[in-house]
Amino acid sequence: ATGAQEPAPVPAPVAQEPHPAQPVGQFLPVDGGQVPTTPHLAPTPPEAVLVPPEAAPEPEPFAAAPVAEEAVAPVPASREADPELVQSVDDLDTRGADEDDHGAEAAEAAEETADATEAPAVDPASQEALAPQDALAPQEAPHDGSSAGAAEAPQPVGPAAPAYDDAERAAVLKVMRERRDIRNGFRSDPIPHEVLLRVLEAAHTAPSVGHSQPWDFVVIRSADTRRAMHELATRQRDAYAKSLPKGRAKQFKELKIEAILDTPVNIVVTADPTRGGRHTLGRHTQPQMAPYSSALAVENLWLAARAEGLGVGWVSFFDEREMVRALGLPEHLDVVAYLCVGYVDEFPDEPELMQAGWSKRRPLSWVVHEETYGRRALPGEAPHDLLAETVAQIRPLDAKALGEAWERQKRMTKPAGALGMLEIISAQLSGLSRQCPPPIPEPAAVAVFAGDHGVHAQGVTPWPQEVTAQMVANFLGGGAVCNAFATQVGAEVCVVDVGVATDLPATPGLLPRKVRAGTSDMTTGTAMTREEAKQAIEVGIETARDLVAAGNKALLTGEMGIANTTASAALISVFTGADPAEVTGRGTGINDETLARKTEVVRRALELHQPDPADPIGVLAAIGGFEHAAMVGLLLGGASLRTPVILDGVSAGAAALVARAIAPEVLAACIAGHRSAEPGHVAALNKLGLRPLVDLDLRLGEGTGALLALPMVQSTARAMHEVATFDSAGVTEK
Ligand SMILES: Cc1cc2nc3c(=O)[nH]c(=O)nc-3n(C[C@H](O)[C@H](O)[C@H](O)COP(=O)(O)O)c2cc1C
Known part of the structure; x- marks a missing residue:
């Protein structure tokens, strides 16, 4: 038994003219009612899995403070008076349309997030038992802005020094x-x-x-x-x-x-x-x-x-x-x-660099932490959970922009449907950005997440583990295939150490975000803890935020981790229900004997953990890799910022399955860059209903297949801007 179960049946993608035999990109239901009819959009993927609030790493000292009371606390008054100074997620123009069309929905989602991040209904006694007895822990911090140590502080005598009057402060x-x-x-x-x-x-x-x-x-x-x-x-x-x-x-x-x-x-x-x-x-x-x-x-x-x-x-x-x-x-x-x-x-x-599209303003809510780094909360608000907040911001494609895109494609000076799959991508970009024509996804950055795998010890690959770190050095030195491809297509390579086994020296271009020095062997225990899995997802979300705030308009997945196709095969087996023998491949090119061992290793890990696809973070923790988790975060983060994410090969496919199980609408942002030679990748893409743009038997990873697909995605958006319509060019229609 693989322990793999179907989260819910996914109907086969609906074929589309003019190539009825070919599968097409599967789209999500769209916001705003009327769904355009051609090309047909496939039905809803499985139900979203609620991201359970993780057991708080520290007690929620604020749980007792009633939120309603905080809302009327005097603190936010000056923010209301000067709304322009308050930067929130709303500042990113990726969200602008939300305000018009989905204000109520967004507020509701935010409420839900806040609810989810409030201390769960935990027995206070057990919460206490969980509490780290750390003198620095914010045990006593009240939630009203007053100092935690107020009890020992001298009691104020007389009135405080006067503030400026309203006009002066303004x-x-x-x-x-x-x-x-x-x-x-x-x-x-x-x-x-x-x-x-x-x-x-x-x-x-x-x-x-x-x-x-x-x-x-x-x-x-x-x-x-x-x-x-x-x-x-x-x-x-x-x-x-x-x-x-x-x-x-x-x-x-x-x-x-x-x-x-x-x-x-x-x-x-x-x-x-x-x-x-x-x-x-x-x-x-x-x-x-x-x-x-x-x-x-x-x-x-x-x-x-x-x-x-x-x-x-x-x-x-x-x-x-x-x-x-x-x-x-x-x-x-x-x-x-x-x-x-x-x-x-x-x-x-606005800053001139923002006007020029060079950068975006980071919302204040991204950068204010309550007591400990990572516990983000604006004054007067409960700390929010990064993952839950990100998931709450993911929206389906926008029906209006999608409809406009189909209309425009029909009026462009070419036979309707003549750009095949690229027309679908252009509509997806419109629905995602809520703009028609959509922004041209340039500049773009490939995030190469690097991590090592405890399962390497099982002899699933002839490559020594040190190669992960050595290849990271190669990426940073500009000598890898991904660097050459990135240079060719004009993309930036961003290398993230999310779990490399050895210490890496600080180098320009390297983001040191190590969760742990490699996962544990999934055949003897869980690869990582749930908390680590979530931490690695958050690394991916933060990477998406950083790259988008730095002005990138497309994100590409990349990864490096010797033995990571073993973890990918295990993940794909769980989420597709396929037998390990069907989805375990030769990775870097292993022989029959190693392939048999690798397949057996995957089978043993699944038997040991019986992973439940309805608990995607549990699955990741049991059999995934840090780079898989980080890619999940990149996908969720990209989707929440309405930024397209081009998927690379089998590991990205595995990550996309996990991300979809967390938030089905993440697929609105996903474009399958290529189909790799790994059998598991085909299974993953079929399950996701995504049609790859490039199919060249690549099996390298590093983001190479996604990089090759980038110019196609950019071309289709550019065509929407630059191709004349029948009316404008005076061309007679059929
Ligand atoms: C330390 C520092 C160095 C800067 N150097 C440059 C520079 O060399 N060229 C430039 O165009 N802007 C430079 N700037 C301006 C920033 O681009 C600008 O502050 C930022 O885009 C935000 O815009 P704003 O200042 O209008 O809010 C610099 C700003 C700072 C704080």
Whole structure:
């Protein structure tokens, strides 16, 4: 017995004209009622599995605090008064449409999430038993914003110092909100001395370590000096441009990154790390406190300048030592900032990099943690569970945008359906983004999750385990196949250590997110604990968030882990119900004897754990890998941010099965990049109802198949933008 059960029957994908024999991408039910008829959309996948709130790693000291009471606590008042300052998940424009169409639904989901993350109905006695007896644990923290140690703190005597009145506070918050980094639209009007003086005085009132006031301000007006600085910056700009993946380089070309020549005044802000002598209070353990202090002076200057109607642009495209020499600065100084200052035509509402699609603002709710890192909660709110929150934000394809996409495809100057599967992908991109035409998914990034596997000990592959770490070094050095393919298609390679057995040195491009140094052997126990599985999923969600906030418009799955096709086969067996012999493959190219052993290993693991597909996290923990779990997170995270995720091979297929069991609508974001030579992958794709774009017997992993598919996905979106319609081109229809 494999222990594999059907979560629910999935009807076979409905064939579609003009190739009735071929399976088509299976879509989810759509939001908004009317489902377009051609190509036909397949019916609902299995029911969502409720993500059970994990047993809290620490007690929920806030459980007793009634939420309703918190809601009326005075804390959020100022947030209401200044809604623009509150960044929430809503800030990402991926969610904009929710507000119009699904506000109530979203609120309901948020409520559910909050409910789910509230302490489950646990016997307080047993909760206590679970509590780590850690002095740092937030045992006593009340939920009203008051200090946990209030009992020991001196009792307040008399009234607190007065706050600013409403108008004053509004002015302070307004200047922070409306401060912008400016690179365009400077004017040549001179800056009166008294104005510049006020701005410099503001800078000079900044806080500093040990009150060392390490800053100096060099005010540059000379055209010659500015020209020399401009040349230095241009050289660095060119070097940076060369280092970018093609997808990014195109965008960067459009960006202006400095206004050295366009502004009447440039200001160099330095930090003197020796000022204040040897015993500067607070600097002895952290020498970087000196430049930090100067950076605060920059912020003061920036805000005061905004209040004066002066724009400031910070240029950091310099080799610092080169600049020190060129400006004749004392060698012991650090240059903290080079600022271009002048009057401007206007201050944009949003950062220019956001307007250019280079980045997105991260919501405040992503970055505020209550007591311990990872326990995210805004003041006055209960901590939220990252996985549950992510699942709650996943929505089906939008019916309106989907309908518009089909209509547009019909009107484009080509026979209807002539782009076959690509028409379906373009409609999916529209439904996902809620825009028609959909955004072109560029730039794109492949996240290569690396992890090791305890089951390696069972002799399932001839490759030694160290190869995982060695290949990670190869990815980072740019020497792997995925690097070559990524360069070709202009994508970024992001390498994530989610569970490599050995310690990896810090290297640019490597995200150190190790949950544990390799899983345990699934034939003798669970590969990981439930908590670890969830942690690895969260690594994937966070990676999706980071890559999307950094401006990527498509995510690709990649993975590296010697022995991971064994775990993939086990996962696929559970979720498809196929016998291990049908879904266990040769991976890197093993011989018959090793294949027989590998199949037996999968069978033994399934017999031992009897994994229940209705408990996807339990399945992952029993027989999965850290990289599988992280890919599950990437898929869920991508879907929650309405960003397409192109799946690579068999391990991604296994992860997609797990993700679908957690949140069926995750498939709205999934595109099958390719079909690998592994038999398990075919079983997974059939079960998912996804039709692969590339079918070339690849069996490498690393994201290579997904990378090859990326230009197809981008092409179909571009066609929606650029192909003329019969009306616009005056072409006669059939
Ligand atoms: C330390 C630092 C260095 C920066 N260097 C540059 C730079 O070299 N070129 C540039 O165009 N913008 C630079 N910026 C500006 C940022 O791009 C800008 O602050 C960010 O996009 C947010 O936009 P906002 O300041 O308008 O809110 C820098 C900002 C900081 C804080």
